[in-house]
Amino acid sequence: MTTQTRFYHYLVNNIFPIDRFPERSRFNRLCRQAWISIQFIRVCLTKTCMPKIGFTIIDSLPMPLCKPVRNLRAKALKSQANIGYNTTKKMNYYGFKGSFEVGNNGIVLAYVITKASLHDIKIVDTLMDEYPSPKVLADVGYLSQALKDELKKRLIYLWTPIRKNMKQPVTDQRLMNRLRRKIETTFSQLNELFNIEEFHVWSSTGFQSRLEQCLLVRNLRILGIN
Secondary structure, three states: OOOHHHHHHHHHHHOOOHHHOOOHHHHHHHHHHOHHHHHHHHHHHHHHOOOOOOOEEEEEEEEEOOOHHHOOOOOOOOOOOEEEEEOOOOEEEEEEEEEEEEEOOOOEEEEEEEEOOOOHHHHHHHHHHHOOOOEEEOOHHHOOHHHHHHHHOOOOEEEOOOOOOOOOOOOOHHHHHHHHOHHHHHHHHHHHHHOOOOOOOOOHHHHHHHHHHHHHHHHHHHHOOO
16 A cells, blocks of 8 residues: 555554544544654664674665656655656656665665765765664675775775776675675565655655655564564
8 A cells, every 4th residue: 555545544444443543634644743653663673573684785776756757846845855866777856865774684774865866875874873784785886995994994894896997806796796686675575565666745754654664564574573
């Protein structure tokens, strides 16, 4: 269910009698205000129920707030969003960039939502503050010797692929690339289950609430908690 309205109608038609349930606008307000509690539950679950992980993977994905044809006319969350370029999909879009840190078991451990135009490298420190991992895999977009040196001071090893004109390391590039694809599978599942790249919302609390709901449900599914 990609909209709160559909979810509301499902609840009142199948689970709760309408005379015992809040009316729709109040229900939507309560859901938006609950995102901090949902985030608290998600973070505590990852700290207490998650098995030990070997490494984490970081990457970003576009989170448009409108169709590309409306990029220059979009007004939703104008003070927080802007136009950015996604190299993977080769498109300009208006909205946010979601940067995520995922464990090798597929559980989302940390995320940062920024303006679409912000470079991936500038978000790494914040992700590491949210969930510091001694071993982190990333794609070539995070290739920066200065960043690697900075993280090394924090006892964090950052692995990225290298360009063809650079000296080849001893590490098996194909193996590491295969391990890194775990985060691409995570993004694919988040899109398939929750349409995470198309949150057409008009408030920051609505966006945050929707995202936290999606991440909590998926993490519960991986952890096997019903």
